[in-house]
Amino acid sequence: MIRELNQRWFFKKRKISIYETNLVLKNSNLTNLSELTIRYEEIEGNKEDYITSIKNFKLYIRISSYLTGFLFILSDITEYLSHTYIFSLMVFIGLILHHFITREKVWKIKLVNNTYIILNKKIPNEETVNDFIETLFRQRNQYLRETYLFVNVNMPYDYQFENLKWLRKIGVINTEEFNAMRGKLDALFNGNRRAIEFFLN
Incomplete structure (x- = not known):
């Protein structure tokens, strides 16, 4: 294991571990x-x-509205004005308090299936979290470069070219590196094609 981050927020726990080839994420609550x-x-x-x-804030507003309407249906108008309104107001205040107590400022890291890795920005502290994320991307980039950034005459041209485009898209290589590697790839396959044509002739 290269690095680990533990986060606890009320009843939630997160443990994120960086390994050489992957990331392991553990989430738990009650x-x-x-x-x-x-x-x-x-x-x-x-x-x-x-x-x-x-x-969640929008959800709380809906819950309070539905609850108020439901209680209005079950009671007559005089009871509604005197009791239901007060009860609904108390529920609403409780939900708003819950909202502000449990809200979490986080970093989201997008995955290919349109889901996210969620990290609290300040647990245990902001510097530790930012350093962990930098380590994560550094290890990801190193692994992906070692695994996919190459030119090989024995592998299909299209496969290698698509790998280069993908690495540029996710920020593992920049445009200059992409152009340099594409130049090597084109030169390798054009040179190989000319050698085959010469041999056949």
Whole structure:
């Protein structure tokens, strides 16, 4: 193992471990435990800023509205004004408090299947989290370069060219490196083609 990050946020726990060829993510809460192995090939994007509670806030508004309407149906108008309104207001205040207490400022790292790795920005502290993410991308880039950044006359041209385009797209290589490797690839296959034609003639 190269590096590990442990995060705890209320009842949530995250443990993220960086290995040479993949990333292992463990999530747990009061009712659930999951473990996921993520290959470096699946990590697509850079980190994105996000607050996890934005979607929950809208949900809380809906719950309060539905609850108020439901209680209104079950009671007459006078009871509604005196009791239901107060109860619904208390529920709404409780949900809003829950929203602000449990919201989490995170980094999201996009995966190829349109899901994300979620990391709290400040647990254990901001510097540690940023350093962990830098280590993750450094190891991912190193592994993908060693595994896919090559030219080989014995492998199909299209396969190698698609690998180069993919490596550039996810930021493992820049445009200059892409152009240099493509030049080597074209030269290798054009030279090989000319040698075959010469031999056949």
